Amino acid sequence: MANVSVEMRGSTRPSLGKMDTQSLVTPGPIATPRPRAVRCSMRNIWKSYGATPVLKGVDVRVPEGTFGVLVGPSGCGKSTLLRLVAGLEEPTEGTVELAGRDVTDLPPRDRDVAMVFQNYALYPHLTVRENMAFGLKLRRSSEKEIEARIAEVSGMLGLELLLDRLPKQLSGGQRQRVAMGRALVRSAQMYLFDEPLSNLDAALRAEVRIEIRKLHDRIGATTLYVTHDQVEAMTLADTLWVLNKGKVEQTGAPLDVYERPRTTFVAGFLGSPNMNMVEGVLARRGGQWIAEGGSVTTPVSADRFGNALAEGRAVLMGVRPQDLELARPDAAIATLKVEFVEALGFEAFGYGWFRVSGPRIVAKLPAEAARRVRTGDAVPVTVDPDRVHLFDPKSGLALDVADS
Ligand SMILES: Nc1ncnc2c1ncn2[C@@H]1O[C@H](COP(=O)(O)OP(=O)(O)OP(=O)(O)O)[C@@H](O)[C@H]1O
Ligand SMILES: [Mg+2]
Numbered sequence: 001m002a003n004v005s006v007e008m009r010g011s012t013r014p015s016l017g018k019m020d021t022q023s024l025v026t027p028g029p030i031a032t033p034r035p036r037a038v039r040c041s042m043r044n045i046w047k048s049y050g051a052t053p054v055l056k057g058v059d060v061r062v063p064e065g066t067f068g069v070l071v072g073p074s075g076c077g078k079s080t081l082l083r084l085v086a087g088l089e090e091p092t093e094g095t096v097e098l099a100g101r102d103v104t105d106l107p108p109r110d111r112d113v114a115m116v117f118q119n120y121a122l123y124p125h126l127t128v129r130e131n132m133a134f135g136l137k138l139r140r141s142s143e144k145e146i147e148a149r150i151a152e153v154s155g156m157l158g159l160e161l162l163l164d165r166l167p168k169q170l171s172g173g174q175r176q177r178v179a180m181g182r183a184l185v186r187s188a189q190m191y192l193f194d195e196p197l198s199n200l201d202a203a204l205r206a207e208v209r210i211e212i213r214k215l216h217d218r219i220g221a222t223t224l225y226v227t228h229d230q231v232e233a234m235t236l237a238d239t240l241w242v243l244n245k246g247k248v249e250q251t252g253a254p255l256d257v258y259e260r261p262r263t264t265f266v267a268g269f270l271g272s273p274n275m276n277m278v279e280g281v282l283a284r285r286g287g288q289w290i291a292e293g294g295s296v297t298t299p300v301s302a303d304r305f306g307n308a309l310a311e312g313r314a315v316l317m318g319v320r321p322q323d324l325e326l327a328r329p330d331a332a333i334a335t336l337k338v339e340f341v342e343a344l345g346f347e348a349f350g351y352g353w354f355r356v357s358g359p360r361i362v363a364k365l366p367a368e369a370a371r372r373v374r375t376g377d378a379v380p381v382t383v384d385p386d387r388v389h390l391f392d393p394k395s396g397l398a399l400d401v402a403d404s
Pocket of ligand 1: 049054072073074075076077078079080081118228
């Protein structure tokens with residue numbers, strides 16, 4: 001087992017080693033070795049329930065062996081998209097491909113994908129071990145293989161001591177881990193996860209998140225993972241797709257999307273607390289481009305926005321709380337009137353406004369500042385001009401995108 005895992009490691013381009021060839025010609029999922037990871041492509045997917053479209057022309061391409069994350073708010077269509085890959089839903093229009101083969105009309109059992117459902121149901125009369133073994137038995141894996149797979153996966157998910165319990169004897173988080181284990185013991189060419197960590201407490205969520213990514217790196221299976229949690233999206237994804245109301249707003253590597261959000265929606269969705277947005281107007285002062293409005297005056301990057309900069313142009317200035325820094329009054333871009341301070345121990349956030357009746361502004365404060373900054377204080381802040389995002393107030397598009 002260990003050897004095979006090592007061979008499959010980072011298998012974006014798997015070698016045609018003996019084990020791989022064997023797994024290709026062996027029909028159906030056998031516990032070991034795992035089948036080859038496949039690429040998954042969804043093209044121009046439309047899905048309507050009755051007259052209501054919930055997916056509107058979605059393109060998602062997960063390269064083989066990589067970890068893709070669909071992230072977006074509740075109701076944006078994430079689960080629907082995942083169920084389309086599994087074959088549990090049919091698109092109204094568009095195609096789903098696995099390994100370059102059109103599987104749009106194939107039933108779920110012929111797709112060889114394993115899925116962890118958002119609303120999982122365990123077999124109540126079966127123990128944890130039997131729940132995990134169920135699918136493998138159906139596929140006629142040998143007892144030895146089943147045992148080995150359950151040992152591996154239960155170890156990874158911290159379920160070893162619970163294997164002989166029934167679901168009703170487990171907490172919600174433990175049940176969720178069993179549901180995940182049931183999918184992971186299967187050896188599939190693609191894994192689909194629908195919010196698999198939502199019932200876990202914060203510490204366990206962080207731990208299992210790391211385990212999921214480690215497992216992926218070890219076996220190199222193509223994975224598509226759904227979450228509305230931006231920390232999961234940022235930390236797990238090779239590529240993420242930000243969905244909003246049935247459309248992909250932006251796709252890319254997590255840090256690229258975080259640093260260069262193309263729309264106000266993406267800017268607001270990724271990052272916590274949300275990006276501050278202030279209405280303003282562009283101007284030139286002493287050879288330098290600035291944006292001003294709402295009691296803020298900040299230089300902006302001519303390199304980044306180039307041709308989009310025009311005097312008098314209305315903009316939304318976007319600055320993340322983490323990019324606001326305490327400053328001397330003469331070097332400040334604005335002054336934060338503090339309403340309250342949220343001290344988290346390792347860091348603190350000051351909430352307030354730049355201008356009365358203006359939008360709420362949040363600034364990250366050094367942890368030690370939490371003890372001296374008080375409600376009612378006026379705190380001068382500044383920002384690195386490269387960290388100022390500009391958006392078109394009408395279209396919501398980043399200026400560098402809107403004008404390119
Ligand atoms: N079978 C159905 N019939 C009618 N509408 C549906 C059906 N399934 C989903 N929808 C609707 O489609 C939209 C997308 O649902 P979906 O479950 O994909 O959202 P989601 O992004 O997974 O949300 P969440 O984060 O809350 O799980 C929602 O508005 C939902 O009400
Ligand atoms: Mg869902």
